Amino acid sequence: MKTVLLIGIGAGDPEHITVQAINALNRAQVFFILDKGYADDELLRLRTEICQRYITAPGYRIVVVHDPQRKADPLSYQRGVERWHEQRAVLFERLIDEELRPDETGGFLVWGDPSLYDSTLRILERVLSRGAIAFDYQVIPGISSVQALAAQHRIPLNRIGEPIQITTGRRLALDEGANVDNTVVMLDAHSAFEGFLGRGLHIYWGAYLGTDHEILIAGELDEVCEHIKHVRQKARQDRGWIMDAYLLRKLD
Structure with missing residues (x-):
């Protein structure tokens, strides 16, 4: 067969x-x-x-x-x-x-x-x-971008005793009123993280993970949001495509 x-x-x-x-x-x-x-x-x-x-x-x-x-x-x-x-x-x-x-x-x-x-x-x-x-x-099975993201930022995906959610940019945008913590977001075509400003979140963002063109940005979402959007847009224009993922986490 x-x-x-x-x-x-x-x-x-x-x-x-x-x-x-x-x-x-x-x-x-x-x-x-x-x-x-x-x-x-x-x-x-x-x-x-x-x-x-x-x-x-x-x-x-x-x-x-x-x-x-x-x-x-x-x-x-x-x-x-x-x-x-x-x-x-x-x-x-x-x-x-x-x-x-x-x-x-x-x-x-x-x-x-x-x-x-x-x-x-x-x-x-x-x-x-x-x-x-x-x-x-x-x-x-293979190594996912979620694993690569955590490894490159040198962070665990979850904190002690806490769950981790994996979702898409589309679903995140529909859940703007939801409580977000330890949330990994994939397939986000429209920077849905922008809808979560002012909530005390930290973002660990990465694009082209594992390639020679890898880009990593981390920081308080309110402070790095515009920077990520600019870098993301330029990378898409330069390369014609982008694959990125990020983790949103409440600040300690």
């Missing part, structure tokens, strides 16, 4: 790769890489570099395909995501059907960890539920 591996490759540093991930890389004959369509796709190059660095088995091949772009639905965020996931499921189904021979193993190189704010696992399950093709799949 065909097998698909979802391999977590870390937050950006090629040395984030685990021994388990290296072994998985050397099991696969085909790697599916989604091209996001950036003019200078550093994420695609990093995936290719990881293959070249760690794969010793001969004869593997890389299949690069255009990733369907998610189009926002003005009436329903969930409906827009659902439509995008269906487009991806159709694409994944075709790749597994046409590019993998019987008994071959294919791999998706997943940024960070496949279980944390990544849709690849969910889409593979959708492909199986469609019933057109059959395959087995395995998940190889």
Whole structure:
């Protein structure tokens, strides 16, 4: 039977790769890489570099395909995501059907960890539920941007006996009235932290974590908010994309 591996490759540093991930890389004959369509796709190059660095088995091949772009639905965020996931499921189904021979193993190189704010696992399950093709799949965990953020700022994610929340920028913006403490925020396209000024919060922010272009800023949110927004905007303009995350924490 065909097998698909979802391999977590870390937050950006090629040395984030685990021994388990290296072994998985050397099991696969085909790697599916989604091209996001950036003019200078550093994420695609990093995936290719990881293959070249760690794969010793001969004869593997890389299949690069255009990733369907998610189009926002003005009436329903969930409906827009659902439509995008269906487009991806159709694409994944075709790749597994046409590019993998019987008994071959294919791999998706997943940024960070496949279980944390990544849709690849969910889409593979959708492909199986469609019933057109059959395959087995395995998940190889990776170092997430959340772990990289804490390591680079040299902080624990939680304080003694306290919980930690992981959410998105969209959800944070909807919860402006909520009590925020020990909250990690990912996928924030609009600097939702700005809505939490004046609440005695500290922010640990990082972009391009684990890469040569890593940026780290930490301080009282009221004092560094505008600086982060400026740095964030300039970085996006310079590179054409940005991946960032941050921790909001009540000051002691």
